[in-house]
Amino acid sequence: xxxxxxxxxxxxxxxxxxxxxxxxxxxxxxxxxxxxxxxxxxxxxxxxxxxxxxxxxxxxxxxxxxxxxxxxxxxxxxxxxxxxxxxxxxxxxxxxxxxxxxxxxxxxxxxxxxxxxxxxxxxxxxxxxxxxxxxxxxxxxxxxxxxxxxxxxxxxxxxxxxxxxxxxxxxxxxxxxxxxxxxxxxxxxxxxxxxxxxxxxxxxxxxxxxxxxxxxxxxxxxxxxxxxxxxxxxxxxxxxxxxxxxxxxxxxxxxxxxxxxxxxxxxxxxxxxxxxxxxx
Numbered sequence: 001x002x003x004x005x006x007x008x009x010x011x012x013x014x015x016x017x018x019x020x021x022x023x024x025x026x027x028x029x030x031x032x033x034x035x036x037x038x039x040x041x042x043x044x045x046x047x048x049x050x051x052x053x054x055x056x057x058x059x060x061x062x063x064x065x066x067x068x069x070x071x072x073x074x075x076x077x078x079x080x081x082x083x084x085x086x087x088x089x090x091x092x093x094x095x096x097x098x099x100x101x102x103x104x105x106x107x108x109x110x111x112x113x114x115x116x117x118x119x120x121x122x123x124x125x126x127x128x129x130x131x132x133x134x135x136x137x138x139x140x141x142x143x144x145x146x147x148x149x150x151x152x153x154x155x156x157x158x159x160x161x162x163x164x165x166x167x168x169x170x171x172x173x174x175x176x177x178x179x180x181x182x183x184x185x186x187x188x189x190x191x192x193x194x195x196x197x198x199x200x201x202x203x204x205x206x207x208x209x210x211x212x213x214x215x216x217x218x219x220x221x222x223x224x225x226x227x228x229x230x231x232x233x234x235x236x237x238x239x240x241x242x243x244x245x246x247x248x249x250x251x252x253x254x255x256x257x258x259x260x261x262x263x264x265x266x267x268x269x270x271x272x273x274x275x276x277x278x279x280x
Contacts, residue, residue, distance in 0.1 A: 003060070011053040013045035047083055048116060051127050055118035060123045070121040077137070077236040081130045086137065088124040094144055095122050104188065109139050112193035114211040114220040135161060135211060139193050152197060153207065163216040165223050172196060172204055175223060182226060190219035 004015050018040040043056060058069050070089075078084035099106050099119060108115040113136035115128035126136045131266045145151045156162065167175055176196065178185045187194055192210040208219045236242060 007053050011045065011049040011056070013043050013049045013053045015041060015043045015053060016140045018042050046125070051083075051085070052116045052118070055116065055120060055125050055127070058120045058125075059118055066121060073123050077249060078133070080247075083127070083129060084133070086126040086133050088126060088137065088140060090122050090124060090144075092122065093147075095119065097147055098124070098140060098143060104184070105143070108187045108191070108193055109136060109143065111191035112187075112210045112215075113139055127221075130272045132211070141196070143193075146195060150197070151195060156197075156207070161209055161211055163208040163213075163220050165208065165220055166203045167196070167206045167223070167227060168203055168231075170234075171227050171230045175226045177207065186219050186222045186226075189222060191215045192219040194219060 007013070008015055008189070043053050045053070062068055062070060073087050073089065075089055076087045078086055089198060097105070098109075100108075106117055113128075113132055115126055115132040115136035117127075117136055117140075118125050124140065126133050126140075142151050142153075153159070153162075156164070174182070177185070181196055186192070190208075190210070191212070192208050192215050194206060194208050197205045197207050206223055208223070209214045210216045210219070
């Protein structure tokens with residue numbers, strides 16, 4: 001019941017198992033001696049909520065009984081303008097990459113596209129309106145392409161779900177972070193899907209994708225904060241070396257002063273020793 005409770009909370013639904021207490025005489029009368037013991041789960045809520053909860057249940061069952069729901073599933077794209085479901089089968093390596101640690105990558109694609117996206121076995125179920133599903137499929141394809149190299153967006157100028165942030169080349173590593181950790185943090189905080197498109201001159205383009213302009217604005221602010229932080233650090237380092245100044249020179253000069261002081265003390269000590277000897 002705890003698992004059902006979490007799913008209900010996530011999708012805003014009410015769920016319970018329907019009674020399937022089939023009496024022995026009813027089964028015998030209907031000839032249903034092959035009853036497999038499965039029960040029916042009733043899910044109440046909005047259309048999207050019911051579908052999201054259903055896919056969560058299917059994913060859990062598929063883990064226990066592989067092939068239960070996906071054995072004959074093929075790639076499918078619905079032409080329905082309204083709410084519908086698409087399916088996108090993946091191989092094991094694609095699934096691992098598209099899932100991410102604890103499902104983080106799947107969640108960011110769903111959040112950015114505004115679509116329901118759940119993986120049942122090795123099949124991505126993509127549910128929503130036509131535009132939402134189209135966005136989700138595109139984001140998923142771009143994500144999988146990143147495994148083999150840079151991704152270029154051909155229709156960038158005509159898209160209404162992207163914000164472009166120019167990033168100086170020497171800031172890219174700082175913005176993305178070690179193994180992409182900083183950029184993943186930006187995505188998680190903003191609910192967006194971000195990646196760097198191929199270089200153009202001295203700057204590269206950070207592309208922020210999301211159906212929500214407000215979420216894109218949050219991601220843009222976070223990325224600009226990282227850029228400014230990196231540039232500020234570089235200015236501080238450059239100030240110390242301006243006009244040929246180097247902090248190491250201070251240490252060298254201090255060492256010279258210390259050596260001269262030691263030499264002066266040694267000479268004074270020797271003179272005192274000579275005077276004492278003469279007096280003796």
